[in-house]
Amino acid sequence: MREIVVLSGKGGTGKTAVLASFAVLAEKSVLCDCDVDAPNLHLLLEPQAEEVHEFYGLQVAHIDSEACNECGACVDACRFDAIHDFRVDPLACEGCGLCARVCPLDAISMRDTLAGHWYVSRTRFGPLVHARLRAAQENSGKLVMAVRKRARELAQQTDAAFILSDGPPGIGCPAISSLSNASLALIVSEPSLSGIHDLERVLGLCRHFGVRPLVCINKYDLSEENSRRIEDHCGDGGVEAIGRIPFDPDVTKAIVQGLPVVEMSDRAASREIKALWEAIATCPVP
Amino acid sequence: MILSIASGKGGTGKTLVATSLALSLQGQGAVQLLDCDVEEPNAHILLRPQIDSSRPVTVPVPAVDKEKCTYCGLCSEACAYNAIAVAGRTVLVFRELCHGCSACSHVCPAGAISEEPRQVGVVESGRAGGVRCVGGRLNVGEAMAGPVIRAVKRLADPQATVILDAPPGTSCPVVETIRGSDFCLLVTEPTPFGLSDLTIAVEVAREIDVPCGVVINRDGLGDESVERYCAQEAIPVLMRIPFDRRVAEAYCRGETLAAAMPSWQQRFRELFDKVRGLTAVGSVI
Numbered sequence: 001m002r003e004i005v006v007l008s009g010k011g012g013t014g015k016t017a018v019l020a021s022f023a024v025l026a027e028k029s030v031l032c033d034c035d036v037d038a039p040n041l042h043l044l045l046e047p048q049a050e051e052v053h054e055f056y057g058l059q060v061a062h063i064d065s066e067a068c069n070e071c072g073a074c075v076d077a078c079r080f081d082a083i084h085d086f087r088v089d090p091l092a093c094e095g096c097g098l099c100a101r102v103c104p105l106d107a108i109s110m111r112d113t114l115a116g117h118w119y120v121s122r123t124r125f126g127p128l129v130h131a132r133l134r135a136a137q138e139n140s141g142k143l144v145m146a147v148r149k150r151a152r153e154l155a156q157q158t159d160a161a162f163i164l165s166d167g168p169p170g171i172g173c174p175a176i177s178s179l180s181n182a183s184l185a186l187i188v189s190e191p192s193l194s195g196i197h198d199l200e201r202v203l204g205l206c207r208h209f210g211v212r213p214l215v216c217i218n219k220y221d222l223s224e225e226n227s228r229r230i231e232d233h234c235g236d237g238g239v240e241a242i243g244r245i246p247f248d249p250d251v252t253k254a255i256v257q258g259l260p261v262v263e264m265s266d267r268a269a270s271r272e273i274k275a276l277w278e279a280i281a282t283c284p285v286p
Numbered sequence: 287m288i289l290s291i292a293s294g295k296g297g298t299g300k301t302l303v304a305t306s307l308a309l310s311l312q313g314q315g316a317v318q319l320l321d322c323d324v325e326e327p328n329a330h331i332l333l334r335p336q337i338d339s340s341r342p343v344t345v346p347v348p349a350v351d352k353e354k355c356t357y358c359g360l361c362s363e364a365c366a367y368n369a370i371a372v373a374g375r376t377v378l379v380f381r382e383l384c385h386g387c388s389a390c391s392h393v394c395p396a397g398a399i400s401e402e403p404r405q406v407g408v409v410e411s412g413r414a415g416g417v418r419c420v421g422g423r424l425n426v427g428e429a430m431a432g433p434v435i436r437a438v439k440r441l442a443d444p445q446a447t448v449i450l451d452a453p454p455g456t457s458c459p460v461v462e463t464i465r466g467s468d469f470c471l472l473v474t475e476p477t478p479f480g481l482s483d484l485t486i487a488v489e490v491a492r493e494i495d496v497p498c499g500v501v502i503n504r505d506g507l508g509d510e511s512v513e514r515y516c517a518q519e520a521i522p523v524l525m526r527i528p529f530d531r532r533v534a535e536a537y538c539r540g541e542t543l544a545a546a547m548p549s550w551q552q553r554f555r556e557l558f559d560k561v562r563g564l565t566a567v568g569s570v571i
Contacts, residue, residue: 009326011296011454016479037457038294038483058366079346079387091461091494096366096387135489138458141429169296169454170325173429193540194301194328201326204426222531223538247531249507255477256509 001155002285003163005034005182007205009198011169013190014218017251018273019166020044020260023125025277029162031123032151033130034178036116036143041166044260047121047128055131055146057115057139058095061088067107074099074108091136115139118147120154127154141173148178162281171205179205183285185213191226199230203239212285216243216276242283243276245269288448289561290322290467290496294483296454298473299503299527302537304451305332306544310554312416316446321421322463323453324407324434332542335412335419343422343437344403345386345430350377354398361390361399382429407434411441418446431459439466447558456486461494468565470498471524471557477508481515488521499564501557504529522564525557 004022006015020041023031033041061082063074068086075083078099082092088099090113100108115138118131129151133140148165155163167178167185179185185206189199199215206213215234220227227244234241248269254261262270291304301323308319321329348361348370359372369383370390381404391399407424420441422434431453439462442448452463464470470491474480484500491498499522502512507529516523527533527543536546543550 008296010328011326012298012475013296037455037460038296038486040295040479040482043478043482077388077392079385091465094366094385094387096385096389097364098387098389098392101364101389101392133457135456135486136458136461136493140455140457170323170431170459171426172325172424172431172459174455174457175325176427176429190297190538192538193331194326194537197328197331198326201426208427219534222534226538247534252477252507255479258478 001160001163002183003165004184004186004280005165005167005178006186006188007167007175007179007202008169008188009171009202010190010195013188013195014251015188016040016044016166017255017261018188019164021262021273022164022277024260024262025274026162026164026281028160029126029164030151030155030158030160031126031128032147032163032165033128034144034147034165034174035168036131036133036140036147036174037168039130039132042128042130044258045123045125045128047123047130049119049121051120053118054114055116055118055143056112057137057142059097059110060090060093060095060113061099062109062111063088064107067105069105071104073102073104077102116143118143120150129154141177144174144177171201175205176209179211180209182211185211186280187213187215189215189217189230190219191217191223191230196226196230203237213239214280214283215239215241216245217241218245219247220244221246242279243272245272287562287565288442288450288467290450290452290464290470291473292452292460292464292470292487293454293473294456294487295474295480298475298480300473301328301332301451302543303471303473303501304449305329305542306550307554307558308417308449309542309544310551311447311558316418316443317416318418318420318443318446318448319451320438320442320448321451322435322438323451324422324424324431324438325453327421327423329451330419330421331540333414333417333419335414337410337412340408340410342405343407343409343434344405345384345433346388346401347381347384347386347404348379348390348399349402350379351398351400354396356396358395360393360395364389364393406430409434409437409441432462435459435462456490460490464491464496465494467496469561470496471501471561472498473501473503474512475504475508476502476512478511481511484512485515488519497564499524499561501525501527503527524560525553
């Protein structure tokens with residue numbers, strides 16, 4: 001079983017459009033959306049939820065105003081500037097619990113907070129494990145771990161050949177949680193100077209966590225010069241650049257129709273994504 | 287005035303709007319652009335500032351004095367992040383999990399835990415024409431963007447018009463960026479993806495009580511669903527940037543809209559005037 005995660009560093013390069021098409025093309029796969037704070041994969045796969053689970057993140061401090069004598073020990077102790085006027089700002093609180101320890105009157109308690117939900121759904125391409133962090137919540141990395149764990153269990157139960165994971169943008173906590181111990185990372189890049197800069201950082205992340213990256217360039221024809229630079233740069237670093245997808249309005253049309261582009265179109269982008277999947281499905285992984 | 291530029295979905299044009307707005311406001315008092323997308327900072331690519339100062343961002347992490355430690359394990363019990371563990375006669379500190387709260391040193395009965403700084407990123411400042419630029423950069427492999435974002439925001443000039451370029455998403459790094467702003471511009475694209483993430487971004491802005499308005503980028507490329515949503519929710523659409531392959535190509539070369547098509551500077555100034563009107567005392571959104 002092979003776990004393939006799609007990352008990009010820079011947002012909006014086309015991760016979800018590519019991954020949803022892989023879901024159509026792969027036989028026997030489990031699908032996984034690791035972008036838990038702005039998930040989109042479900043919009044192309046018509047999922048029917050079969051399991052719903054609650055997700056609790058870090059605890060949040062609560063001050064009992066009846067018991068508090070406003071001595072200020074908690075305010076002095078908090079490193080996150082989360083206590084103002086003897087009330088806890090739940091958005092700033094990182095749940096360390098130090099305020100509750102230093103309070104001489106035991107007026108502070110730590111409370112669990114419901115930070116989101118995760119789901120197992122049925123789709124016409126196999127099971128999908130996905131999640132939704134509640135707005136403005138912390139700890140998306142932990143929720144990503146929960147989603148990936150369930151996807152692995154399902155893959156084992158169903159003897160799936162692939163887990164196909166749609167990753168988040170960036171290189172921080174949720175990207176790290178999506179990437180660590182995956183079999184392979186496909187980096188969807190774009191030929192902008194920003195895209196090149198962000199690609200270098202996400203390749204650094206792959207090196208850091210020892211996951212083999214493959215690179216494809218989406219909308220390559222917006223700058224053929226930058227596309228060549230990306231390919232040269234990959235070559236210099238021993239990274240394989242395995243595909244070029246042209247700018248094709250059918251990609252957006254498919255999103256508007258709620259379909260993976262390979263299901264809806266037979267044109268340029270669709271053809272290249274099919275070739276890309278062939279290359280990934282058959283590429284050797286240690 | 288502190289104005290943050292966010293989106294939910296990545297790649298919708300936050301940085302294009304933030305940099306173009308900053309450039310268009312040059313000469314109208316001090317303008318400062320803070321790049322708070324510290325995982326993948328891009329504003330400097332478009333603005334090319336001359337960097338004149340660079341400083342490390344550190345998080346305090348525990349340092350255990352083996353002479354004093356009694357291996358009682360209270361530090362490990364106190365840590366909410368599983369960043370310190372006692373196994374037999376060894377104390378393991380997982381520095382990258384540590385949030386720097388100091389609960390471990392607080393509970394240590396032997397006074398064996400002190401703190402040492404650990405670098406997680408860097409903050410740079412410089413100048414691009416009339417725009418003062420500050421940007422943070424998280425070290426590759428580090429999970430927590432928060433301390434770097436906070437370090438960037440500490441350099442905000444209270445006298446200036448401050449424009450914050452937020453990271454994508456809707457969780458802690460975005461909240462860290464836009465809290466304290468007078469207004470949040472949400473840049474979106476007119477597709478179901480753009481709409482879905484915009485809906486969550488609006489929830490975030492409402493949760494932290496920052497008024498917001500929308501900029502639709504690549505207008506004409508998708509469908510009408512974003513327009514309908516904004517009308518329904520009474521969220522003002524303050525600018526529409528039509529889809530134009532030339533804009534996308536200029537962006538690929540690292541050009542802002544304000545530089546590639548100077549006629550847009552006036553429209554960005556008008557956008558800013560609209561925001562100012564909406565944040566004026568007494569107006570309610």
